[in-house]
Amino acid sequence: MNWKEKISIDPNTCHGKAHIKGTRVQISVILDNLAEDMSIEDILMEYPSLKREDIYIALQYAAMLARDEFIPLLSNSGQESEI
Numbered sequence: 001m002n003w004k005e006k007i008s009i010d011p012n013t014c015h016g017k018a019h020i021k022g023t024r025v026q027i028s029v030i031l032d033n034l035a036e037d038m039s040i041e042d043i044l045m046e047y048p049s050l051k052r053e054d055i056y057i058a059l060q061y062a063a064m065l066a067r068d069e070f071i072p073l074l075s076n077s078g079q080e081s082e083i
Contacts, residue, residue, distance in 0.1 A: 001053060003060040018061065023049040030058040 008021045018027040025047050033043050040055050 001057065003057045003064070006054065006057045007061055020050060020054045020057065023047070023054075025050055025054075027058045027061055030055060031062055034059075 006021055007018050007027065009016060009018050013019065014024055014026050019025055020027070020030075029047075030043065030050075033046070034040075034055070038046075040052060043055060044050055044052065
């Protein structure tokens with residue numbers, strides 16, 4: 001499934017943050033939960049309006065953002081480096 005069909009950015013919903021259409025669950029919330037090692041099953045139990053495919057949609061969206069944006073990071077020496 002194409003993430004563009006399932007993600008909405010609407011200034012009247014979720015303060016204009018990207019979220020799964022038909023829910024008030026922000027993409028960042030899904031990604032934060034995954035980053036904290038929460039299982040997909042636990043996320044689905046915590047947010048019953050989500051479907052398993054919504055988790056993968058959030059990951060597709062995050063991957064697209066990671067590919068399209070350059071974010072400068074500071075190395076341990078304080079020098080800017082690229083990832």
